[in-house]
Amino acid sequence: MQHVDLYYDGSWAGLLTTIFEIFEFKIVPLSLRSTGERQQGMFQTEREVFTQQDKADRVMHGLIAKVGKKGYAELWHTYLSELPEAALLVVRVATYYFHEEKNVRLNFAQDHILQMKKIVKSVSRERHRMKAFTRFQLLADGLYVALIEPDFNVLPLVQQHFQDRYADQRWLIFDVKRRYGLLYDGQSTSEVTMDHTATMAHATLIDLHDAQEELYADLWKRYFKSVNIKERRNMKLHLQHVPRRYWRYLHEKSFGMEI
Amino acid sequence: MGERIKEKLEILADAAKYDVSCSSSGSNRKNKEKGLGNTGAGICHTYTEDGRCVSLLKILLTNHCIYDCAYCVSRKSNDIKRAAFTVQEVVDLTINFYRRNYIEGLFLSSGIFKNADYTMERLVLIAKKLRQEHNFNGYIHLKTIPAASPELIHEAGLYADRLSINLEIPTDSGLKLLAPEKNREDMIQPMTYLKDQLIKTKEEKKIFKSTPHFAPAGQSTQLIIGATGETDKQIITAANYFYRKFNMKRVYYSGYVPISYDSRLPAIGTEVPTARENRLYQSDWLMRFYGFQANEIVNDTHPLLDLDIDPKLSWALRNMDRFPIDINKDDYQLILRVPGIGVGSAQKIIAARRFGPLNLDHLKKIGVAINRAKYFIVCKGFMQIYADKRSDIIKSYILHSSKSKYLVTGNQQLQLF
Ligand code: SF4
Numbered sequence: 001m002q003h004v005d006l007y008y009d010g011s012w013a014g015l016l017t018t019i020f021e022i023f024e025f026k027i028v029p030l031s032l033r034s035t036g037e038r039q040q041g042m043f044q045t046e047r048e049v050f051t052q053q054d055k056a057d058r059v060m061h062g063l064i065a066k067v068g069k070k071g072y073a074e075l076w077h078t079y080l081s082e083l084p085e086a087a088l089l090v091v092r093v094a095t096y097y098f099h100e101e102k103n104v105r106l107n108f109a110q111d112h113i114l115q116m117k118k119i120v121k122s123v124s125r126e127r128h129r130m131k132a133f134t135r136f137q138l139l140a141d142g143l144y145v146a147l148i149e150p151d152f153n154v155l156p157l158v159q160q161h162f163q164d165r166y167a168d169q170r171w172l173i174f175d176v177k178r179r180y181g182l183l184y185d186g187q188s189t190s191e192v193t194m195d196h197t198a199t200m201a202h203a204t205l206i207d208l209h210d211a212q213e214e215l216y217a218d219l220w221k222r223y224f225k226s227v228n229i230k231e232r233r234n235m236k237l238h239l240q241h242v243p244r245r246y247w248r249y250l251h252e253k254s255f256g257m258e259i
Numbered sequence: 260m261g262e263r264i265k266e267k268l269e270i271l272a273d274a275a276k277y278d279v280s281c282s283s284s285g286s287n288r289k290n291k292e293k294g295l296g297n298t299g300a301g302i303c304h305t306y307t308e309d310g311r312c313v314s315l316l317k318i319l320l321t322n323h324c325i326y327d328c329a330y331c332v333s334r335k336s337n338d339i340k341r342a343a344f345t346v347q348e349v350v351d352l353t354i355n356f357y358r359r360n361y362i363e364g365l366f367l368s369s370g371i372f373k374n375a376d377y378t379m380e381r382l383v384l385i386a387k388k389l390r391q392e393h394n395f396n397g398y399i400h401l402k403t404i405p406a407a408s409p410e411l412i413h414e415a416g417l418y419a420d421r422l423s424i425n426l427e428i429p430t431d432s433g434l435k436l437l438a439p440e441k442n443r444e445d446m447i448q449p450m451t452y453l454k455d456q457l458i459k460t461k462e463e464k465k466i467f468k469s470t471p472h473f474a475p476a477g478q479s480t481q482l483i484i485g486a487t488g489e490t491d492k493q494i495i496t497a498a499n500y501f502y503r504k505f506n507m508k509r510v511y512y513s514g515y516v517p518i519s520y521d522s523r524l525p526a527i528g529t530e531v532p533t534a535r536e537n538r539l540y541q542s543d544w545l546m547r548f549y550g551f552q553a554n555e556i557v558n559d560t561h562p563l564l565d566l567d568i569d570p571k572l573s574w575a576l577r578n579m580d581r582f583p584i585d586i587n588k589d590d591y592q593l594i595l596r597v598p599g600i601g602v603g604s605a606q607k608i609i610a611a612r613r614f615g616p617l618n619l620d621h622l623k624k625i626g627v628a629i630n631r632a633k634y635f636i637v638c639k640g641f642m643q644i645y646a647d648k649r650s651d652i653i654k655s656y657i658l659h660s661s662k663s664k665y666l667v668t669g670n671q672q673l674q675l676f
Contacts, residue, residue, distance in 0.1 A: 104614065133304070138359070165296055165297050166360075167290050212355070219265060222272075223268055226269045227275075227313065228276070229277075230308075231517075235308060237306075238307070241303070
């Protein structure tokens with residue numbers, strides 16, 4: 001048994017490779033961080049994992065066999081949370097799964113499982129919010145563009161939803177914080193990235209708007225105001241449902257702020 | 260055209276807002292042949308400042324009306340701005356809002372102009388255009404106009420996901436008082452027709468998969484609360500009746516918002532009974548998801564819901580002899596009866612106890628509200644020490660330990676359990 005601080009490249013395949021090597025080399029991880037965070041020099045107790053697709057695939061199949069596709073997806077969603085504790089938690093839960101005879105995915109009395117379920121729930125809530133709060137603007141060339149800035153990296157988790165729903169229009173959903181997006185061309189979806197000098201902001205989009213875009217954005221704002229029942233006003237509840245940090249991307253709130 | 264459509268939208272959204280239903284779930288319409296949209300996600304795209312979900316474009320086709328129902332803003336005698344959309348305007352608004360991901364679909368209702376069929380025809384035409392000309396697979400909820408002909412109601416069911424007729428006034432005497440021109444039978448008739456059609460379609464679908472959709476999200480109705488001095492027992496009994504007799508998917512409860520100086524109604528400025536409304540929704544949940552009977556919640560001895568505690572706790576305190584429940588042994592249905600344990604926690608308890616007996620700490624982590632549940636359970640390492648206490652003492656303990664959550668103040672909405 002060796003107790004070490006582990007580093008991996010930050011990718012999902014890298015994390016799965018890490019799980020493989022923990023069993024292969026009988027490692028007890030003290031910490032797990034991505035290589036980018038590493039200080040200069042290598043200490044005795046440190047070890048770097050190099051991503052290997054075949055090892056990652058074997059872990060994936062092993063997990064699915066043990067806890068099913070749902071159990072595997074939960075681990076992936078935990079990873080997508082990008083929380084500092086997420087990577088190590090994924091490793092710990094996966095190790096627990098492999099050690100146990102039974103499928104223990106539903107053992108809510110186990111601390112790591114419980115911690116993971118909480119994160120999975122937050123990620124799922126964020127995914128749901130992005131399905132709800134993503135707002136497209138129509139550009140003159142027929143492309144529908146939305147800018148988002150989710151707390152977690154949930155864009156991969158909403159792809160299928162938008163693909164199914166908007167099958168007959170071209171669209172781009174761009175994660176401003178992580179500087180990548182999904183572009184659907186009417187046939188298939190691909191990932192697009194943007195280099196560091198370019199900006200993607202509402203201000204740049206406005207010049208490209210379709211002639212009817214302002215009308216519909218305005219109609220939506222008016223609609224939002226008109227359905228309110230002022231005798232029932234309850235801002236506390238309102239903010240609970242639509243936290244302020246999402247407002248900048250919502251027309252009906254303070255849409256159009258510079259970002 | 261820009262300015263006029265803006266004004267129309269303001270008038271006709273404002274007039275539609277008293278219908279509280281905004282559900283877009285219960286239907287599972289797939290996007291077919293690369294068309295536009297699907298249903299099933301049930302998304303709230305935003306929330307109003309009073310905390311209600313905005314899922315659908317909810318508008319009236321027109322607020323012109325030949326009737327004069329006292330509780331309605333669109334009543335004939337009310338001096339307000341009137342407007343009417345054209346069929347094409349509603350279609351364009353729906354499609355353009357939908358494509359921008361503002362909405363899940365359309366909820367279309369209308370004042371009654373000329374007569375019931377004339378109005379219903381136009382509602383159906385809009386739904387038909389959306390489905391056939393735009394290959395629109397998003398959600399459509401149509402209001403059924405009382406006394407519309409069965410042929411039109413049938414056609415509506417072919418295009419809509421949900422149909423509804425609002426009963427509005429829970430008691431017959433209330434209806435006579437506030438809407439003397441309306442008769443209950445005109446509302447019941449289409450409900451009965453829909454119920455039969457829904458059952459028939461379900462049967463046929465078992466044999467022929469190609470049987471066309473018929474209102475896959477079923478039918479719903481709404482009751483106005485607090486307009487006619489009815490008791491909670493009357494409301495819950497009425498709701499229960501409509502759930503059972505007409506297979507309603509949902510009954511909605513809408514706290515009456517005073518909009519009239521009519522002396523038959525609560526005066527303008529009277530507070531909207533939102534706390535009561537919330538207790539009714541909780542009771543509704545108990546009937547639909549917790550296996551409660553209507554008469555366990557309200558009955559001749561207890562015709563009114565407690566406003567200071569939720570109906571489940573209220574029931575538990577009246578039935579202390581049914582407790583304590585053993586977390587590690589008792590059935591799911593019994594665990595669901597424990598105050599402080601919701602459907603989610605109950606399911607987790609059943610799943611987790613297979614791996615070993617659960618203690619209080621486990622329950623807390625699972626999400627059980629221990630400060631309420633502890634009076635009603637036993638579990639590993641925890642014996643029931645309150646069982647012999649009087650229920651009013653337990654109630655005061657609970658109220659004391661969770662003040663902020665229980666005390667109803669003004670307009671505050673409460674959580675479900
Ligand atoms: S018929 Fe409907 S729209 Fe007309 S006044 Fe009565 S409730 Fe209002």
